[in-house]
Ligand code: G
């Protein structure tokens with residue numbers, strides 16, 4: 073068993089899936105795999121509550137490969153059972169992980185070993201971690217793009233230089249941070265801001281996923297902007313155990 077720092081135990085980590093759906097009819101489009109630490113006393117912890125400790129303790133790589141292995145294996149099982157009904161599964165990868173030597177070739181080998189296709193997977197990188205590691209990650213990103221892996225900019229809009237990075241990156245998907253969505257009913261300026269981000273995103277040919285829709289009003293306001301949007305949020309579903317996800321959506 074592996075210990076992350078003094079406390080995080082690998083066998084207490086678990087993977088959840090959250091559906092990403094088409095906004096016009098709530099049909100399933102894809103899903104994001106999310107890491108959770110099921111802490112015996114503190115309950116369910118999200119990566120933002122322990123990832124920094126894990127990185128400092130030198131466990132980022134081990135954790136990332138553990139996630140990759142588990143989800144690839146799961147996808148290959150779903151494929152074998154004829155249960156593969158999503159367009160892709162997206163995985164959060166910290167930009168620091170992309171700097172690991174031979175990350176791209178190891179990633180491609182893993183895909184191959186489970187007979188997965190590049191388009192089965194999307195790699196999400198947060199805008200912040202991307203900006204902080206921009207130069208050192210470009211080569212790896214390009215290697216992966218060359219074989220058809222798609223990339224998403226996660227938490228878009230929360231970094232310092234969002235717009236200039238849209239120009240520099242040739243990513244495929246833009247995930248608009250929920251910060252812009254949470255007060256959208258109360259503040260017309262937020263709606264205007266989202267509408268403007270959507271226009272820019274579309275000009276750059278991004279598919280757009282809205283994060284953090286929690287109620288119908290928010291959803292209706294966003295449909296009014298664009299019926300082709302995809303969204304992810306508690307209004308449709310919280311992240312759930314992989315088995316439950318499969319039962320509900322893949323059977
Ligand atoms: O962008 P990031 O990968 O951090 O987004 C996923 C996180 O957002 C997950 O931890 C998920 O639980 C959380 N999340 C997803 N939908 C919602 C929502 O509607 N409201 C809130 N508050 N959090 C959400």
Ligand code: MN
Pocket residue numbers: 104164196226
């Ligand atoms: Mn994400």
